[in-house]
Amino acid sequence: MRSLIDIKELSVSELDSLINTALDIIENPKKYSQKCQGKKIATLFFEPSTRTRLSFEAAMYELGGNVLGFSEAQSSSASKGESVADTAKIISLYADIIAMRHPKEGAPLVASMNASIPVINAGDGGHNHPTQTLADLLTIKRKKGRFDNLTVGLCGDLKFGRTVHSLISALSRYEGIKFVLISPEELKIPGYVKTDVIEKNGIEYVETTDLAGAMPELDILYMTRVQKERFFNEEDYLRLKDSYILNPQKLENAKKDLCIMHPLPRVNEISVSVDNDPRACYFEQALNGKYMRMALILMLLGIE
Amino acid sequence: MNIDSIKDGIVIDHITAGNGMRLYSLLELDKLECTVAIIKNVGSKQMGKKDIIKIDADIELNTDILGYVDPDVTVNIIKEGKIVNKYSVSLPETLKNVISCKNPRCISSCEQELDQIFTLTDKETRTYRCLYCETKAK
Structure with a gap:
């Protein structure tokens, strides 16, 4: 099980492979339209974002998967004081992959250390945005x-x-x-x-x-x-x-x-x-x- | 100046002058019941000046802390008044709950139960960075 927290975690050959897949998706979108059928992405956005969140959600829909999540901390249990670690453990029970944006630097890493599903850093403060x-x-x-x-x-x-x-x-x-x-x-x-x-x-x-x-x-x-x-x-x-x-x-x-x-x-x-x-x-x-x-x-x- | 020699205990030698108090504090030697001596600015042929810490008890030392503060120190284990073991330490790859991140935007600054973890990112410059936000340790 692997996450992506920092762009440096991807080797040059992995980057090439991702780019080749993306180019193939552009050429043959139908081939990918059911690849994630039955899979769910949880978009956990603890601070506002337009492009990144909608782009993750559109990406999952176009792969035939489903989306759950929240778009601000106020509508999550974080507003009741739940830790990032606990949130990650719980969401692992409901979804197959997490995309997380958080105002605190390192929060997606903490999530990945506690989740049992892959975590994608969708931006952590001024730190990373792979x-x-x-x-x-x-x-x-x-x-x-x-x-x-x-x-x-x-x-x-x-x-x-x-x-x-x-x-x-x-x-x-x-x-x-x-x-x-x-x-x-x-x-x-x-x-x-x-x-x-x-x-x-x-x-x-x-x-x-x-x-x-x-x-x-x-x-x-x-x-x-x-x-x-x-x-x-x-x-x-x-x-x-x-x-x-x-x-x-x-x-x-x-x-x-x-x-x-x-x-x-x-x-x-x-x-x-x-x-x-x-x-x-x-x-x-x-x-x-x-x-x-x-x-x-x-x-x-x-x-x- | 005379400092009593110890019978069973530890002598941390070759501490860079000025680092003695920092080691004393990070190793939490203030919490010990036994005699502890910090000797500052001792004349040294090798180093010019050095600090020495003598602990009059055989305790377990956190070598990560020693290596982080001063990887050039020598640890002497004393038994029956004689040195029975002598070792040096190295820069630890990881520091857990030794120092804390000063970046107010770091997740570790608001979630208190998280371990404070720093990793060695550059051996030459002895640079440690916070695992979560990559802020340099000072």
């Missing part, structure tokens, strides 16, 4: 056809962005990757990600505050939101926020086959006028999340 990374990887695969020899720009809040850290961790295992880390000084990538992941793997990288200047060399641009609450004062936020808003002008010098990604929700960091640009991949990225979650559910349930 299925978002799976969605990101499938998007890159479908757009670029490869994971090696890519220049990947990561822009915005690189300090607190869990999706950024997971993606760096996943891509650092491939050859010829270069990261361009674009952020204000206040939101630079944490030192441990640089030392423990990027430098440890001998990956080339540059840090810059200039999005427009970095644009011409990028194969992929991964945007994240610069949140007002991350700044100490409003003055700094107002000074910086426009530098990290992607609009058609900033894309003038970009490659013709640039792939623009965003984990969503987007607020204003990508202008809606970019949505019709063929290089905008972020809505497709959300759809890819569903396919990868389908592939992951099959893998963890041991269904061929």
